[in-house]
Amino acid sequence: MTPNERAGQRTTGAGPALVTGAGTGIGAAIAQRLAARGQDLVLVARDAARLDAVAGQARREHGVEVLTVPLDLSLPDCPARLAQQLKEADVTVDLLVNNAGAAVTGAVGGTDPARLRASVDLNAAAVAELSALFLPAMLARGRGGIVNIASTAAYAPAPYNAAYAASKAFVLSFTRALWHETRGTGVRVVAVSPGAIETPMNPGPGRGKRLPEQVADTVMAALRGDGPAVVDGRAYGLQAFVFSRVLPSRTAARITGSFFRKAAESRQG
Numbered sequence: 001m002t003p004n005e006r007a008g009q010r011t012t013g014a015g016p017a018l019v020t021g022a023g024t025g026i027g028a029a030i031a032q033r034l035a036a037r038g039q040d041l042v043l044v045a046r047d048a049a050r051l052d053a054v055a056g057q058a059r060r061e062h063g064v065e066v067l068t069v070p071l072d073l074s075l076p077d078c079p080a081r082l083a084q085q086l087k088e089a090d091v092t093v094d095l096l097v098n099n100a101g102a103a104v105t106g107a108v109g110g111t112d113p114a115r116l117r118a119s120v121d122l123n124a125a126a127v128a129e130l131s132a133l134f135l136p137a138m139l140a141r142g143r144g145g146i147v148n149i150a151s152t153a154a155y156a157p158a159p160y161n162a163a164y165a166a167s168k169a170f171v172l173s174f175t176r177a178l179w180h181e182t183r184g185t186g187v188r189v190v191a192v193s194p195g196a197i198e199t200p201m202n203p204g205p206g207r208g209k210r211l212p213e214q215v216a217d218t219v220m221a222a223l224r225g226d227g228p229a230v231v232d233g234r235a236y237g238l239q240a241f242v243f244s245r246v247l248p249s250r251t252a253a254r255i256t257g258s259f260f261r262k263a264a265e266s267r268q269g
């Protein structure tokens with residue numbers, strides 16, 4: 001029985017949710033929240049063992065069907081291969097959560113160009129391609145959703161985290177545009193921007209830091225809402241507003257640059 005056949009027997013009537021970057025952090029938390037509402041899952045990331053651990057918890061605690069697909073989504077052919085693999089398995093994705101992401105901090109002039117390129121391919125290109133791959137079937141059914149995880153870094157240029165912030169600005173702009181294109185179709189499209197969240201990407205507690213489970217709750221609320229973009233947490237919502245709408249771009253970049261330069265230096269020890 002495919003995840004879709006099982007899903008049809010559930011009260012939600014929903015097909016599986018595809019969550020990228022579901023092995024740790026925010027993606028793993030979103031996967032558990034979706035499982036708790038009875039949604040079957042397709043989980044994607046590179047590390048198969050971590051995906052299996054998340055899948056095991058979802059099956060054990062919520063009794064859902066979970067398919068794991070270990071893939072490197074920064075590679076050019078992988079989003080299309082994933083869509084083909086799911087088609088062959090007769091799996092129709094009802095909700096796409098583009099969460100996988102990577103940050104390459106430090107000055108662009110001192111960064112490995114290939115690493116920088118791979119991060120942009122993952123954060124931006126894969127998000128656009130996966131959306132284009134899975135949206136047509138959702139439109140045909142008049143039902144479904146796409147949640148793209150951006151960042152508060154999307155709201156201002158960020159020296160010493162330049163490509164990351166720019167790729168998240170792409171996600172935010174792309175999602176806002178897609179929201180317009182899909183209005184009235186029955187497909188819910190929304191960008192969710194977390195601030196600082198305690199995950200393997202951003203480890204350790206810190207002032208104002210939130211938890212992956214709080215972002216997952218924001219994602220679930222965003223799915224019930226109707227706007228194009230949501231920031232996780234009130235303080236980060238205010239920060240995004242100030243950095244994008246109040247401060248001149250140069251001032252915003254000076255502040256974010258000072259923050260990310262210190263963060264990059266402390267990471268280098």
Ligand SMILES: NC(=O)c1ccc[n+]([C@@H]2O[C@H](COP(=O)([O-])OP(=O)(O)OC[C@H]3O[C@@H](n4cnc5c(N)ncnc54)[C@H](OP(=O)(O)O)[C@@H]3O)[C@@H](O)[C@H]2O)c1
Binds near residue numbers: 046072073193200
């Ligand atoms: N933590 C924060 O402070 C914060 C703030 C704002 C936005 N975000 C965004 O939130 C999302 C989740 O981040 P997180 O904080 O939860 O970080 P995380 O715990 O490091 O999770 C990132 C996930 O993406 C997967 N991933 C990384 N590279 C991949 C690739 N090439 N192909 C497929 N999967 C890949 C990782 O698994 P593998 O390594 O096994 O592939 C992991 O499951 C990202 O888009 C991030 O930019 C995070």
